[in-house]
Amino acid sequence: MTNMKIDKIKGLIAATFTPFDKSGKVNISLIPSLASSLKTQGISGAFIAGTTGEGAALTLSEKLDLIKAWAPFSSEDFKVISMLGGTNQKEAIELAMAAQENGLYATALTAPYYMRPTSVEQLLDYIQPIAEAAPDLPLYFYHIPLLSKVELSMLDFLKLAGERIPNFAGIKYTHNDLMEFNRCLRFEEGKYDILWGWDETMLAGLAMGAKGAVGSTYNYAGSLYQEILLAFNNNEIEKARQLQEKSIEMISLFGKYGGAACGKAIMKICGLDCGQFRLPVKQLKDQDYETLQRDLLSIDVLEYLVPSQSAKKV
DSSP states (O other), X not given: OOOOOOOOOOEEEEEOOOOBOTTSOBOGGGHHHHHHHHHHTTOOXXXXXXXXXXXXGSOHHHHHHXXXXXXXXXXXXXXXXXXXXXXXXXXXXXXXXXHHHTTOSEEEEEOOSSSOOSSHHHHHHHHHHHHHTSTTSOEEEEXXXXXXXXXXXXXXXXHHHHHHOTTEEEEEEOSSOHHHHHHHHHTTTTOSEEEEOOGGGHHHHHHTTOOEEXXXXXXXXXXXXXXXXXXXXXXXXXXXXXXXXXXXXXXXXXXXXXXXXXXXXXXXXXXXXXXXXXXXXXXOOHHHHHHHHHHHHHTTOGGGSTTTOOOOOO
8 A cells, every 4th residue: 555645734724714694604705815814924724614613513515615615725835624524424525525626735534523433443444435535635633632532542543544544644633642742743753744733832832843733823813823933943932932922811811702702703803704603602792802802902912913914934
């Protein structure tokens, strides 16, 4: 079995929001503006229909519409990766085929989070037919045990996935086990692309060897994270830490404003109204946006939000 040659992703990939209009329908017309905003911030690509993109709350037809809408923006310089889901293998196969037909860069898949696999082998039995449906596209496994509750060894997963799936690319690693993350990076002399997935601890991921990262706050605060990357690469660790602390303070506001809902609220403040999150996520009221803007001002992060400041790609 010949494995696909994978070009590892460097820089930031934004886990994009799915835009909804006031009636709650997917607002495809906003996607060109979202793509333009990301490129202005020097973002390397878009991860669509994931956790931030409410993939679990979207219908199959909505996910297919998103793939088609984002496809014109996918290139080697701006990589569009589509999340295929987690619980429905048949649906994920159809989405994988659509991603390949429309020319996306790659696909991603999380572990089934209702009927959960209890072994790596069982997980791969689920994933393999989906990967085979789009053999020309790299496939990433989205490891997010906080939400999926599937806590299998990613080292064991790398070993077996590489043997069974020729187009397996690596892992979007959204977990706090820094030791395992580093071991995954070093597995078989760094064979796979292991992307860091926790915005508020990106500096820790960089210190452990990350070269690429996927995150929701890169949608509107890309310049902040570009500065963290630049400071880290210049060995200005104290500066990088201080910048990371701004990220921590910003993300610490999320609990006050309904968790994930806070991200879309910040997008609206930035002039990119993606609507509300679908239930059961908290629905924000008009006064919440005013209070949030004051809170963002108080922690001195407004200067990093689009369109206030553009960032050069590191």
